[in-house]
Amino acid sequence: xxxxxxxxxxxxxxxxxxxxxxxxxxxADIWGIRRTAVQYGTGSYDEFxxxxxxxxxxxxxxYEPFLLYCALRGMELAMMDLLVDQExxxxxxxxxxxxxxxxxxxxxxLGRGRVDITYVAEDLGGQTALLFGxxxxxxxxxxxxxxxxxxxxxxxxxxxxxxxxxARDIIPDxxxxxxxxxxxxxxxxCPGMEREGLVRDFxxxxxxxxxxxxxxxxxxxxxEEVRTEVxxxxxxxxxxxxxxxxxxxxxPVTPTANIIALYETIHTDGTL
Amino acid sequence: MEDLxxxxxxxxxxxxxxxxxxxQQALAAGAxxxxxVQQYMIPAMDEVGRRYEANEYFxxxxxxxxxxxxxxxxxxxxxxIASGAEPAGRVVIGTVKGDLHDIGKNLVAAMLEGAGFEVIxxxxxxxxxxxxxxxxxxxxxxxxMSALLTTTMNxxxxxxxAMKAAGVRNNVKIMIGGAPVTExxxxxIGADGYSTNANGAVALARKLVAA
Numbered sequence: 001x002x003x004x005x006x007x008x009x010x011x012x013x014x015x016x017x018x019x020x021x022x023x024x025x026x027x028a029d030i031w032g033i034r035r036t037a038v039q040y041g042t043g044s045y046d047e048f049x050x051x052x053x054x055x056x057x058x059x060x061x062x063y064e065p066f067l068l069y070c071a072l073r074g075m076e077l078a079m080m081d082l083l084v085d086q087e088x089x090x091x092x093x094x095x096x097x098x099x100x101x102x103x104x105x106x107x108x109x110l111g112r113g114r115v116d117i118t119y120v121a122e123d124l125g126g127q128t129a130l131l132f133g134x135x136x137x138x139x140x141x142x143x144x145x146x147x148x149x150x151x152x153x154x155x156x157x158x159x160x161x162x163x164x165x166x167a168r169d170i171i172p173d174x175x176x177x178x179x180x181x182x183x184x185x186x187x188x189x190c191p192g193m194e195r196e197g198l199v200r201d202f203x204x205x206x207x208x209x210x211x212x213x214x215x216x217x218x219x220x221x222x223x224e225e226v227r228t229e230v231x232x233x234x235x236x237x238x239x240x241x242x243x244x245x246x247x248x249x250x251x252p253v254t255p256t257a258n259i260i261a262l263y264e265t266i267h268t269d270g271t272l
Numbered sequence: 273m274e275d276l277x278x279x280x281x282x283x284x285x286x287x288x289x290x291x292x293x294x295x296q297q298a299l300a301a302g303a304x305x306x307x308x309v310q311q312y313m314i315p316a317m318d319e320v321g322r323r324y325e326a327n328e329y330f331x332x333x334x335x336x337x338x339x340x341x342x343x344x345x346x347x348x349x350x351x352x353i354a355s356g357a358e359p360a361g362r363v364v365i366g367t368v369k370g371d372l373h374d375i376g377k378n379l380v381a382a383m384l385e386g387a388g389f390e391v392i393x394x395x396x397x398x399x400x401x402x403x404x405x406x407x408x409x410x411x412x413x414x415x416x417m418s419a420l421l422t423t424t425m426n427x428x429x430x431x432x433x434a435m436k437a438a439g440v441r442n443n444v445k446i447m448i449g450g451a452p453v454t455e456x457x458x459x460x461i462g463a464d465g466y467s468t469n470a471n472g473a474v475a476l477a478r479k480l481v482a483a
Contacts, residue, residue, distance in 0.1 A: 076378065129327050129466050132330050132331065132332055133330045214422070219452075251421070
């Protein structure tokens with residue numbers, strides 16, 4: 001046919017399509033758009049049938065890009081991507097990060113000096129060690145965190161950083177690269193997170209937030225054990241700066257008496 | 273067999289494509305599946321575990337090595353079953369009722385599989401009844417329970433109690449793990465052992481099976 005018409009054919013080049021429709025909606029394409037065939041007599045055109053952003057007003061969300069990536073991709077794949085599908089992970093994280101960056105920028109502008117603290121976070125520690133190797137954290141997480149922290153600083157906002165678990169090995173990077181000012185939640189029962197060592201090594205550079213154990217002491221300890229832990233913290237953090245708080249949301253199994261003991265003790269014994 | 277050293281390396285470095293290829297080639301060339309498992313795969317996963325404990329490997333490395341090991345095992349397992357080879361032990365594993373967090377459980381399951389155990393993975397949010405049914409059906413000697421949350425940890429206790437009530441407690445060894453779990457808690461609820469990580473879980477399972 002090409003010869004008869006004296007034309008060249010066109011070779012289309014497309015990436016291999018691994019995803020063909022919107023999750024949960026087989027009728028929609030990857031953008032969430034559905035199409036209906038509209039007949040015009042001698043044939044039909046696929047016309048747009050819906051507009052996913054029609055009701056769009058604003059975006060929101062908390063800032064933990066890798067956590068969102070895990071939710072989008074599945075935790076195990078997301079973690080493996082850091083080693084074996086790095087370009088994909090990098091591209092996806094960059095999109096997620098830009099979304100949050102723009103959101104925070106707008107929020108700070110609207111806040112005009114009334115925002116004191118911002119939350120920059122990513123869980124890097126597990127119960128006994130870092131979840132990822134330091135090279136992966138340095139490549140995928142830290143440079144974007146730094147931009148986010150720089151944005152906050154440029155608006156005069158303090159950077160409150162959250163990472164669960166045994167994160168000792170990455171704290172120097174968090175201080176030097178990200179530039180954090182407050183570190184939460186100090187799970188001191190995790191290896192490397194012993195309070196004395198943290199005060200000795202980082203006490204001059206960061207404010208500690210948390211440090212009241214929420215895996216053992218608060219949910220399962222006695223009132224006296226809660227009091228002792230708060231008093232231990234007051235003593236250990238005396239040479240540094242510490243904001244008293246539980247290491248995580250108080251869990252429903254926590255006895256009310258323990259919660260009261262936590263706040264009573266810091267009120268009575270923690271006065272400067 | 274020099275070529276099979278490559279299987280060890282493929283598992284250690286988490287290269288599942290090459291683990292699969294080497295396995296297929298070796299089996300086609302008449303390699304002994306039992307020897308492949310014992311001499312290359314288990315040692316590779318043991319080394320992965322050692323590196324994890326030494327903070328040289330982290331969760332992503334464990335995951336890719338486990339994936340490579342599974343890619344190889346997929347071809348070997350049917351042959352082992354056909355030959356009537358007995359596994360190192362049979363483990364029924366799951367996260368307890370109310371708990372959906374399964375990455376730790378999956379790592380333990382993979383490491384146990386890599387250590388030659390037959391793993392019956394019941395998934396997440398597993399009720400005591402489901403654990404008991406599986407133990408009875410599969411004649412498993414071990415049960416492994418996981419919980420991430422302080423709020424779901426108590427389901428371990430109720431599962432142990434249900435196992436006692438159903439009269440199966442004495443047929444099995446019980447191991448537990450998960451973020452808030454401790455040795456003390458394991459003792460309190462009458463479990464036989466606890467581990468902080470997937471590599472420790474393998475050592476514990478080996479110990480419990482030998483006991």
